[in-house]
Amino acid sequence: MVDNSMVCTPHNIPQSVYVLLLLENSSGLFDIWPDLRDRYLGPLLQKIEVDNSSSPVITFVLESLPANSTQIKRPIVPRQYHTSHDGLLSVRFNDSPSNRLTYSKIQEAAQFITSKIDANGSVLRHIVIAAASPPLEETSAEPESGFPPGTSCWYRLADYLAKADVRCHLMLKSGQDWEGLTNLFEEMLQLQQITEDKTMAIDMHKIIVRLSSQRKSSQRDNKTHGPGNSGA
Structure with missing residues (x-):
């Protein structure tokens, strides 16, 4: 369960900042990795560090599959780094x-980043998802309580992350159907009542970039919004 007392607010300087980089480390992402790393991921992670220069920023890296392995034999533990460059x-x-x-895998990553707290004060959390192919959606064995029947799995995850005030960022290879992750991102913007950051220059022919900002949306921008009814 998320401890909302430790969530960072705009008027509360975070004592710690946690960033989880969740990567589909496939051959498809490898093809665009130099551009993705140098033009998009690097600048985003550096901006987070600069914006929070008075707080320690801890970066975690989690890949979809360990190198030199054809299957996951045990839960993968995110690796911790004190600079995004090293990560x-x-x-x-x-x-x-x-x-x-x-x-x-995305749900497990969400549980990991929301578990990061600081006993001395508020925290700020980011999850950055980079992928070359749409994630597989497994049907849940049992419906989750608290949601109407048929509620999208992506809405449930967005609700979970939004309650922890996690900022979500997407960096995705162009030319794929990104409906699931797009729904996750846009549901989170609505639930958190924040705006999308569109300041980064992007080559849309190669990479789709969706970034959350720290700026709250105006009431005029907010629309009546409810759980999505598509997906698992």
């Missing part, structure tokens, strides 16, 4: 045809 340099790829993100 990006640590990324290794796996060309297994089955290597891609799943809803479950």
